[in-house]
Amino acid sequence: PIILVGRAYWQGLYDWIKNTMAQERNISPDDLHLIELVDTEDEVAQILTNFYDQFAISPNF
Numbered sequence: 359p360i361i362l363v364g365r366a367y368w369q370g371l372y373d374w375i376k377n378t379m380a381q382e383r384n385i386s387p388d389d390l391h392l393i394e395l396v397d398t399e400d401e402v403a404q405i406l407t408n409f410y411d412q413f414a415i416s417p418n419f
Contacts, residue, residue, distance in 0.1 A: 359409050360393045361402055368395055 362368035372395055380387045394405050410417060 359405055361405055362393065362395050363397070363402060365395045365397050 362372065372393060375385065375393070376387075376390055379385045380390060394401075396402055396405065406417075
């Protein structure tokens, strides 16, 4: 996943990706789910935990 911490800071970039890049087919609209905007460390931890659980893999650190 791509995790952007600080919704207020990153929202403009996300909107541009969604409204420009996806509409112009520079990226697939289906790929937007890979980008997560969060505000807290707990949200980051939950996203990473869910990712590793979903794909049955372990972090290499």
